């Protein structure tokens with residue numbers, strides 16, 4: 001695979017993850033269980049959208065077709081999106097949202113940490129900035145997973161259900177394809193499989209403290225980061241997110 | 254503004270002769286511009302009026318997240334999405350400062366929340382209007398935050414210390430809110446014909462509800478007279494409304510938009526704009542719960558509270574377990 005093409009794909013993956021997760025988290029605005037969570041969720045969404053601007057902005061530059069971050073976010077259809085299936089999953093209850101956030105953060109932080117010392121200067125810069133935010137997100141989501149897992153009987157049951165529901169999506173981040181191979185070869189990004197150890201260690205520690213049980217490995221859901229088979233949810237997200245840009249083409253906002 | 258028709262004692266302002274020794278000393282401190290702090294003696298009526306006013310203001314910030322939250326997932330660019338998120342996050346923060354200020358008067362956030370959800374306490378009428386197009390995000394920032402600022406800037410000098418300090422923090426953020434709103438309007442008003450139409454439509458729908466934010470004329474209100482004597486209200490509703498109109502009309506002209514009031518005109522003699530009063534029967538209907546979005550707004554807040562019960566209980570149970578474990582270890 002041509003290195004530039006692989007780089008573009010890789011940047012879409014990073015940017016689409018934060019774009020779609022940021023969208024999902026922002027759906028909570030004004031509806032959280034406590035005011036502090038309204039603030040924290042908005043803050044998380046804001047960080048993720050900020051990261052999206054950087055990743056997709058760079059993706060557009062690398063592609064060299066004159067597409068801006070906004071063009072990439074608002075004018076691609078579902079099959080051109082490269083986010084993990086995990087992040088397009090619905091919010092569910094607050095527990096499901098926080099479990100999704102924790103699983104994402106527990107992958108995202110080590111990934112960004114590696115990218116920050118990788119061989120691509122621009123990517124390393126963005127990753128270093130994003131890693132600070134991701135570390136904060138991980139602290140928070142881990143605390144909430146522990147607090148709710150080891151809370152009441154009801155909160156425990158809801159958190160276990162959330163983990164069971166989302167676990168099948170946690171193989172995808174660690175599977176390598178030719179894009180990853182090209183990135184690893186170029187010294188830009190780690191081989192995704194090598195990050196599984198650190199991820200499992202963190203998950204194990206947090207789930208122990210949360211008194212939750214990591215499910216037996218079940219059939220892995222994949223197809224998001226390759227764009228081959230997204231869930232039905234992504235189309236609905238885009239329907240909302242892209243509506244103004246699609247309905248009024250060429251308008252400046 | 255976010256506190257409308259706040260009831261005070263309803264008895265009118267006492268003369269010095271009618272005041273007790275404590276009341277006289279209290280009034281002297283207020284008149285001298287001193288700040289009243291939570292531990293200081295204060296008349297019970299002052300405390301209760303403040304709880305109603307600050308509580309209503311806090312609830313407005315919280316419910317106020319909803320009409321703007323309605324567009325976050327549809328914001329047209331990443332930058333607009335980020336700005337709107339930051340703005341709505343600020344509003345939640347304002348709610349937090351204000352609930353904290355109210356807590357210093359001996360009422361908990363949970364009690365105030367229950368009062369909101371049961372309908373015993375109100376929030377600003379403005380948040381019962383729908384946000385229908387992206388231009389409404391502009392109109393809300395420009396007009397709604399603009400009207401709020403009119404009220405909140407003078408309240409920085411209010412007599413109650415914690416309320417005054419909350420207002421100072423809030424005002425710092427409000428000017429950014431108004432600017433981002435006006436900036437959206439500017440983009441829309443200078444945009445395509447469809448965008449221009451959205452901008453005019455937003456002004457048409459939000460103009461009178463914004464004027465209503467100041468509440469009906471209170472020149473003869475005993476409640477307002479008492480609140481003004483206590484410096485928890487600084488200007489009359491009519492003064493603030495006039496100031497708002499005088500400031501906003503030239504801004505609308507700059508946008509090339511038409512204020513939906515055929516009788517609006519500059520009055521050379523008064524040095525102010527003459528303008529039409531909003532339909533006060535609509536205002537009273539909205540306050541009574543019959544506005545276009547009252548049912549949805551309250552349903553959304555109730556659902557958030559009810560759905561969140563297991564989260565709050567779970568986190569409390571966990572904190573209790575941790576505390577017990579720590580005690581056992583000692």
Ligand SMILES: [Fe+2]
Pocket residue numbers: 314343344347423
């Ligand atoms: Fe506010």
Ligand SMILES: [Fe+2]
Pocket residue numbers: 314317344397398401
């Ligand atoms: Fe506001």
Ligand SMILES: [Fe+2]
Pocket residue numbers: 344398426427430
């Ligand atoms: Fe505001």
